Amino acid sequence: MARRKKNENPKQGKWSIDSIKKAVEAVKIKKISIRRAAEQFYVPKSTLERRVNGKRQVDDPPSKPTVTAYAMAEMLKIKHPFSKTKAKAGYDWYEGFMRRHPQLAIRKPEGLSAARGMMLNKHVVTSYFQLLEDTMNKLKLFYKGSQIYNVDETGINTVHTPAKIIGLRGTRAIHSKTSGDRGENVTVVICASASGSYIPPMIIFKGQRLNRGLVANAPPGALFATSKSSFIDRELFEHWFKYHFMKYLPSHRPVLLIMDGHSSHISLEILQLAKENEIEILCLPPHITSELQPLDKCVFKPLKTEYNKACMQFLKENPGRIVTRYDFCGLFTTAYYKVCTMLNAASAFRATGIFFPFNPSIIPEEVFGPSIVSHLPSQEGDCKPEETKASDQESTCIEAESDLTSTSADCTVPCASGDVLSSLLKVPSFEKQRKIPTSKKSRRITSARCLTEDEVIKEIEDKENEKEQNRIEKENRKKLRVIKKLNKKDGKSEKLKRKKRKDKAEAEEEKEADFCNYCHGYYYDDDSDDEDWVKCSDQGCNRWFHESCTSCFGKEVDAFKCDAHKTV
Structure with missing residues (x-):
């Protein structure tokens, strides 16, 4: 991944809600592409894509960039020696800050799903x-x-x-033998x-x-x-x-x-x-x-x-x-x-x-x-929707009042560095919006269970029966597919047989047309002869004869009929 240039301004959070609404409407109503709408209304493509797909609400505010030490000092109205043109703290300030607070250290966090x-x-x-x-x-x-x-x-x-071993400082090639x-x-x-x-x-x-x-x-x-x-x-x-x-x-x-x-x-x-x-x-x-x-x-x-x-x-x-x-x-x-x-x-x-x-x-x-930021409500959820809504409104009012009082208290400049540090490290409180409980029960298990209870055994037994039923239905569908495939093959083989019989009959008809039906002399044997051949004038007959074998000459040749089609 390429490094971001120092003079590059981040685009995160630099768009308005009106522009994102217009872009979403353009994609859904005017049927234009997400990339074209992002370029037209000056919004990030990934941000627009999340709102079009429903992963985020359309009127959600833009997420702000990471708060730096300069921004924090400006927000708390603390006097600072930071450069206003660069709008960030220097490395010397960082070293002094870490020396003043030895309880802090740079840590590599462990992955948590x-x-x-x-x-x-x-x-x-x-x-x-x-x-x-x-x-x-x-x-x-x-x-x-x-x-x-x-x-x-x-x-x-x-x-x-x-395992870890003791080695010389600065040595890079420290190995330990393994089996593969x-x-x-x-x-x-x-x-x-x-x-x-x-x-x-x-x-x-x-x-x-x-x-x-x-x-x-x-x-x-x-x-x-x-x-x-x-x-x-x-x-x-x-x-x-x-x-x-x-x-x-x-x-x-x-x-x-x-x-x-x-x-x-x-x-x-x-x-x-x-x-x-x-x-x-x-x-x-x-x-x-x-x-x-x-x-x-x-x-x-x-x-x-x-x-x-x-x-x-x-x-x-x-x-x-x-x-x-x-x-x-x-x-x-x-x-x-x-x-x-x-x-x-x-x-x-x-x-x-x-x-x-x-x-x-x-x-x-x-x-x-x-x-903290992913509060999981109880699975029972026995409270009614009206009660939940009322309790949410009351908690919202209380939180709003507490926020107002905390805001007025935070306007004063902290008197000690410990207060500043605690305010910097304060974890924001957030709770997901509760959904109105529905009659549909979630299949996801989110709590401990006693598996030997009668209800759980009955539930597992029903699941086993359902799984067995699905397995039987799957096998039956597979058998039907095999039968249809065999029938299709039989149909194809029957068509091939009919085609072979038709080809054989046509070949026999062509064979009959290759020789004289009176003297049985083949047409190809008369290359040196200039004798004409005469065909039976009956519409369904395909037999040919030597002109001399028919004993017909002149106009009689046009009305010639073989012995099988002569009228008495």
Whole structure:
């Protein structure tokens, strides 16, 4: 991407709402192109395209450019030494500002998906802990950590990630040997209880058949499986739940199993089996398992770190060798024994506020920061549209009054640098406009669920029946297409047969016209002869004869008819 020139003026926000309205009308009514309308009314093409497609409202105000230190100083009416011609602060001021505020630093932010940013809000977390508390109250498990379990899977690659090392400052070429550019993924399913006990892991390799050499040096009691992609699917999870989890589960009941809502974890057979054996399954809210799932929070990261260390040690002790799928179990076992301890499991459940103690306020407030501008309303939405509208009007009036008072208070120049800094770092409050609730229910799941409830089982059963019905209808449509195709082929073959019969009849007629039907002498044999040929005068006859064979001469030749068409 080319660098922006220093003297280039940004076009962002330099258009009026009237011009964008005229441009949208020109595109929709006059049917001109978006590019031509943008050039004609002097508006950005991308801005016009978003408003024509309905992604933004037509009368939405233009977004303003990034506020600089100069603009902030002008807005707060603070005396400053900045150049008014350049309208920006210099690098020396930036260095002094960073020295005066050592608590600030340039940080590279981690990527956060829009779904995670929206779901990780206080309402979703509060509703999850409320459901968890109600479930634990119903099952009486507040002091029974051996009956609370969490299961999750993670992928580990045979090509490890090298750890940090100490090297000479300024050296660029610092390398660490790995087993290849792209390795093979192996899925590991781990299940732990709040009391610190573990169910032996399940290890899934890529392939169709399990080689005995793959299972060497694995943890005792581990379950092995294979899949086409090395990822877990519904059949493998059903097998794990039915023949592995139930086998190592203590005899005490009831049991609470906490897991994420991945499609491979939810099936009708698992839920029915869990209900029969007094196992309550709690599904975590989507996209926020990194904060609420114990194994994600405290076990998987140190497990992969120890696995990387074991791979580095293996390559150091075995020069000339690489880590393959046959070495995976031994290296994984080394990391598993170091990380999957009773202390780590208990700490994981404590860090997520599940056990012990039960702590719904374990998630810090700063974690909810990305969801401030994407407020997610409750899924119940029991309030009526009129009540919602009235409450919105009241909240709008209150916010307007608070904005007026804050504006009048902010007109004064801050007396200390800390006040200026806090005003600079103030996060703007924003809430999405609430839509009027409709009778149509959204299919998107945005909250925690107890999967073993009768309503949820009935809903999943209906989905399974609908899916099976769609599958049968799809197969029937496929069979109909095949039958139509075969019928079409049969029609084509019948046409070909009719065409062949017609060609054969025409060929026979042409053959009859090539020789004399009296003496059977061929026309091509008379090249040296100047004798004329005579055709039967009957309209439907195609027979030819030598003139001498017909015994007709002169005008009689024109009225000649063969023996088959002579009238008695």
